[in-house]
Amino acid sequence: MNSREKALMRARQLMDDYFSFGGSFPVNMKMLASIAGITVKEKYMEDDQSGQLVIQAGKIAAYVNIFDSPVRQNFTIAHEIAHTLMDEFDHIQFRKKESGQDEIExxxxxxxxxxxxxxxxxKRQMVKHGEKLASFKPLSKYxxxxxxxxxxxxxxxxxxQNRAILMVTxxxxAGRRDLAISGVIPLSNWDIFVPKGLSIGKERHLADSFYKNAPFEQTMQLSLGHLQGEYLVExxxxxxxxSGKLYNKGYILLSK
Structure with missing residues (x-):
């Protein structure tokens, strides 16, 4: 059993303990941390830090950025718990908002x-709400x-799995104000490269969905880099x- 398999096995065992104590959804991350032997505290941290794991006198404390939203804090707590489930865990850990490509991270x-x-x-909730971007809000809440x-x-x-999720903003x-792709989450069978920074401003119907806050789902012709042809777009x-200014952001789900 490799390090990943052992960490996931320990995570499942921890969740079993959580539910045996009467835990429910959404997962109470502070309760889960307590079961794992970790005390959670809020702390003023640098803007690029979300969390910090500290061991003192044999006790483990997970600090979360006091300025982060509750949902971001939840993931940070889960991330810090995950560190303690690793074979490699033996020292203070920091979690950056952009954690980079480190394998352990x-x-x-x-x-x-x-x-x-x-x-x-x-997966049960996806069946209930559907495999659509419209399910993101109820899934996030749940x-x-x-x-x-x-x-x-x-x-x-x-x-x-023949789809990709594009994050746009x-x-x-650098001061640009055009609507562009800020991240790409390809599903396993997606084989088209979509670079970060690609502007979608030329696709007016697509861009207007964000500028006018008008979500849609339809088949349409795209001409964006290597995205050429007909796609189902949501x-x-x-x-x-x-800093006092209003910006657009959101997601595009592409299906071939």
Whole structure:
């Protein structure tokens, strides 16, 4: 049994303990951390930090950024719990908002997802709400998880894997204001490369869905980089404020 398999097995055992104590959905992450022997505390942290795991006198404390939203804090707590389930766990750990490509961090995110959004229950809820972007909001509410965490889990659990989820926004650190792709979550059978930063401004009907907050699901012709031809497109527009300004963000689900 490799490190990943052992970590996931420990995660399942921890969840069994949680439910044996009367736990329910959404998972109470502070209760789960307590069962794992971890005390959760809020702390003023740097903007690029979400969490910190500290061992002192044999006791483990997980600190979460006091400025983060409750759903982000939930995933951070799950991520810090996941660190303690690893064979490699032996020192202070920090979780960055952009955790990069470190293998341990990726594995901790996978285990954290299994703690916050257990696969079996997530699939049951997907059957109830449907394999559509429109299900993201009720799934997020049910599991008390961020839309991004739901999107990643959705990609791993959906039956139709010949799809991709595009994250889009018009908030860019370089000062651009066009609506562009900020991230791509390809499902396993998707084979078309879609680069980050690709502007969707030329596809006016697609862009208007976000600017006008008008979600849709329809088959349409696309001409975006290598995305050439007919696709089934579903949009999930939303907005957020940053430094007093309102920006667009959301998701596009593409099916070939």
């Amino acid at each position: 990726r594995l901790c995110d996978e285990v954290a997802s299994e703690l916050l959004l257990p696969t079996a229950e997530f 599991f008390r998880a961020s839309l991004e965490a739901v999107a990643v889990k959705f990609a791993g659990c959906a039956q139709d 018009d908030f860019h650190s 949009t999930y527009p939303s907005k957020f404020q940053q």
